[in-house]
Structure formats: C-alpha cells, structure tokens
Amino acid sequence: MIRGMIFDVDGTLLDSSYVWEDAGARYLETRGITAEEGLGRKLFTMTLEDGARYLKDTYHLPLEAEEVLEGVLQVVEDFYYHEAQLKEGAIDFLCRLHEKGIPMVIASSSKKEHIEAALSRLGVLQYFKKVFTCSEAGAGKEQPRIFFQAADCLGAHPEEIWVAEDGLYAMKTAAAAGFRILGLYDEGSREDWEEIRSTADLALENLKGFDIFWERAAAR
Numbered sequence: 001m002i003r004g005m006i007f008d009v010d011g012t013l014l015d016s017s018y019v020w021e022d023a024g025a026r027y028l029e030t031r032g033i034t035a036e037e038g039l040g041r042k043l044f045t046m047t048l049e050d051g052a053r054y055l056k057d058t059y060h061l062p063l064e065a066e067e068v069l070e071g072v073l074q075v076v077e078d079f080y081y082h083e084a085q086l087k088e089g090a091i092d093f094l095c096r097l098h099e100k101g102i103p104m105v106i107a108s109s110s111k112k113e114h115i116e117a118a119l120s121r122l123g124v125l126q127y128f129k130k131v132f133t134c135s136e137a138g139a140g141k142e143q144p145r146i147f148f149q150a151a152d153c154l155g156a157h158p159e160e161i162w163v164a165e166d167g168l169y170a171m172k173t174a175a176a177a178g179f180r181i182l183g184l185y186d187e188g189s190r191e192d193w194e195e196i197r198s199t200a201d202l203a204l205e206n207l208k209g210f211d212i213f214w215e216r217a218a219a220r
Contacts, residue, residue, distance in 0.1 A: 001100060002212065004154030004161045006147060006179070007128075009108040009115050010154070010188075011166035016084045017188030020044070024055055026079075027072045033059055044093055048072070080114035085182075086122055089207030094127045097209060105150045106131040107163075109140060129153055141170035144177035153181075162201075162212065168192040171199050182212070 011017040019026075021040035028035045036058075043051040052069035055061060059067055097104060104127055108115055112133050119125040130153050137146040151161055158178035165171045166186040175181050183200030184207070185193060197203040204210055 001160055002162060003156035004151070005097060005102060006102045006107050006150045006154075006161060006163045006174075007104060008163075008165045008167065008170065009106060009110055009119075011087075011186035012164050012184050013086060013124075014084045014118060015087050016079070017166070017186055019079045019084070019186075020073070023072050023075050023079075024051060026075045027068075028055065028059060030075070031061070077114060080118045080161050081121070082112075084118045084122075087186075087206060089210060091122075091124060093207040093210060093212075094124055096213075098127050099215065103154050104128050105115050105153050107141075107150045108132070110133040112136070129163070141167065141173055146180060147174050147177055166196075168196050168199065171196065175199060198209045 007013055009016070018133050021044055024043045025035035028039075035172070039058060043054065046054060047202075048069055049065065052065045055072075056063060056065050056068050070178065094104070095206060106115060106128050107120075112131050115131055115133075116125060119128070130150075132146050132150050132153075133138045134146055137149055139145040141147075147158070151158055154161060159180070162180045162182050163171070163174040164182040164184060165174065166184045166189050168189060171181050171183055181200040181202075183196040183203040185196075185203075185205045189196065202212075
C-alpha cells in the first residue's frame, strides 16, 4: 500500500540541478564578462566562498569576495523565481497522486523560499502538505532525519512511503531507513545511473506516462 510520497526537488521535480554549475558563468555574464570553458566544473569542487574568491581574482572583479558571492546567489534565486521548469511528466504524475488521495511532501536541501517560489509559479505547490528542508531538519540527506520528519507529517510508516529522488546518496539513506525508492534520472547524477538502477525499487528516465499504482499492481 502507498500511503504517502516524499519528493526531492532539484533533479527530481525541477530541471534545476545545472543552475549551480552555471551560476558562476551566469553571474559573469551579468557583468559583461565571458566565462572560461569549464568554469562550472572548476567551481563545483570549491566551497561557495572559495568559488567567489576564484571569480574575483581570475576575472579581476572590483568587488569583495562577499559581494561576488552575494551576486552569484542572486543569480540562483532569480533562476528559481523566474526560470526553473518541471521535469518531463512531473505535473501529470502529481495530479494522479492527488486524485488518488495520496498525501505528498517535499524533502530538499535547497532553500525553502526558492522551492516554494518555483513550485508556486508552476502551479503545483498546493499538492504538498509541507516543505521540509535539510537546514531546518539540522542534517543533510546523508542522515535519515528529514525523511523521518516527512514520514511523521504523512502519518505513515517508512515501508508505506515512496521517496522520489535523483541523488544516489539520498536514495541509499532513505532505503536503509526502510522507505521505498523511486529513482529518477538526471543529467547531474548520470555517472551514478547504473548504481541508482540497482538501488531503487523502481528507476525511471522520466515520469512521462508513469502510473505508480499500475506499476505496483503489475509487480504483484
């Protein structure tokens, strides 16, 4: 029986994982500067603070590193508020769950304000009982705390709840805690796809035409 679903946001509901890789180049573009090739891959390995210092020093920006970081974060915020889109099949899947009376919540490491702004703009925020974030939970998804908080809100046991995720490490955490896993493909985690397929109870390239109720009936 499916008594609830927990959704990740970036790479699962929203096609948004790439924004962090693109944020540095987007920020430089706002200042009329063309970024070097591969900038996103360089910044991905750095902390936000170190990345801001790299941009300041490499591109000779007449700003403090803190101001550069603020500008990069503004670019990310603007993306969620105005640009981020749902992944293929997501809205139909959410509608089917809602029609079946399945309660849903969000569990994400992103900022709550960004999540709510994007999902509200896209017309799906009303489907979710609550938005849980790792910062509010006090732990990342390498620990199951956020999933247990979400389960309490749903009023169900982990084995009755499906967790939709694109991140392998989060799937492993939720699976070890007893949740069922719906693994979704995202370009940001493409290198983990084969392991995702072996970790998840169900693994899909996208949600287009997918009906979890039919899939579960067929599995029985």
